[in-house]
Amino acid sequence: MVEFSSGVRGMALNLETDNVGIVVLGNDREIQEGDIVKRTGAIVDVPIGMEMLGRVFDALGNPIDGHGPVKTNTSKKS
Structure with a gap:
């Protein structure tokens, strides 16, 4: 990055x-x-998990749907 x-x-x-x-x-x-x-x-590191379902994110994994931050402790490094 x-x-x-x-x-x-x-x-x-x-x-x-x-x-x-x-x-x-x-x-x-x-x-x-x-x-x-x-x-x-x-490196690219985005959150993953069930908390991501139904949400909208930018290319960096930041929520852009107006529903606040994602509460997950799991991430994926690419």
Whole structure:
């Protein structure tokens, strides 16, 4: 996982000698050429379990359906 100076997160997809491909997991309009990008030291980690059924989440596993946080202690790392 990486984080842009705007706070938008992304996932490094390909690492090459002179560039890095990143999947943006947020509003790409907040990212501009020349922005600083730092690694977070974390990998993709989303909650899993029965508490997830019927809920709506963004790409990072954050609930976006207005029903509050998910109460689960189980997660899956990818």
